[in-house]
Amino acid sequence: MELRALRDMVVELNVHMELLQRENSDLQTRLSSSESELLISRFRIDQLERENAVQATELTSLGTRLTATESKTSDLEKENADLQTRLSSSESRIDQLETENADLQTRLSSSESELLISRFRIDQLETENADLQTRLSSSESELLTSKSRIDQLERENAEKPKVAFYTALTDAGQLGPYNTDITLKYSKVFTNIGNAYNPSTGFFTAPVKGVYYLQFTVFGCSAGHIGVRVYKNNQRIMHNWEHNNNDYFPEYFTNSLVLELTAGDEIHLVLPSGHSIYDNSDNYSTFSGSLLFTL
Incomplete structure (x- = not known):
């Protein structure tokens, strides 16, 4: 604003100087053409000179002020140049900040997107965790029940x-054939939990x-018949036998029963008359049993 005011003052002074120059030129013309009028107009000239002196003084003052103004203008121009430099630096910093801001905006958008994904994953994990907690509670309840x-x-x-129980017959080799039925006593007892089997009988x-x-x-x-009979309380409930025609090829068979028995019921095996059975330390002939469930 001060620079503009100074410029306006300079323009005004220039205009005023031009006016004075035109007046002075006119005076010179009138002086050249009217020397006679010069004598008459000395009073006027003196007056003009005094006015001119005043104007010269004012002009000198204006020159001084102009010089000061020019100095001030120079200072202002320097300040303006400094401001321009600082403005350029600020604009450069602003551009840098805008670039950083754009980068931050991009990173912020990416972070917000990742945050939304994280929140979705957290919600999903919380849902899964709640489901697992429910299933865990159910499993714990079932486990307690189990x-x-x-x-x-x-x-x-x-x-x-x-x-x-699990037993084998004998180490003596072959038994029979005999002329009468005999009760087989499986004397080699390997298992007898509950002591329900009596090897003596x-x-x-x-x-x-x-x-x-x-x-x-x-x-x-040996050649001939091999076999056994199964008795429940001295009542025959099964008869198994096999005929061997060759002394060099042994014969054997296995059979099983599932029986409902009451407390005190007895089971034993009988070698029929005319039949034989063989056993030794290899335990070929065995008798075993177990309780499946009570009634």
Whole structure:
């Protein structure tokens, strides 16, 4: 604003100087053409000179002011150049900041996108976690129920009798044939849980009412008949036999039974008259059984 005002003052002074120059030129013309009028107009000239002196003084003052103005203008121009430099630096910094801001906007958009994805994944994981918690609670409840059932079954199983036996006949080799039926006494006892089998008599006695699984294997290596009969309480319930025509080729067979027995029922095997059976340390002929479940 000060620079503009100074410029306006300079323009005004220039205009004023031009006016003075035109007046002076006119005076010179009038002086040349009218020397006679010069004498008459000395008073006027003196007056003009005084005015001119005043104007010269004013002009000098204006020159001084103009010089000061020019100095101030120079200072202002320097300041303006400095401001331009600073403005250029600011504009450069602004461009840099705009570039950084654009980069930040891009990164922010990317971060916001990643944040949305993360939030979606978090929601998904929270949903999955809630589902897993529900399933875990259900599993824990089922596990408690299962443990309770297992404990109950273990108590029930502990209360149930355990019956299982496995025996072999003899180490003496061949038995029979005889002229009469004989009870087979399986003297080699390998398993006798519950002590339900008596090797002295060859009898298995059911300790409780239940369903029992019984199995026997009969082996023979001489010509003739091999076989056994199964008795329940001295009542024959099965007869198995095989005929061997060759002394050099042994014969054997295996059979099994599932019987419902009451406490005290007895099972034993009989070698029929005219039949033989063979056993030795290899335990070819065996008799075994176990309690499947009580009734």
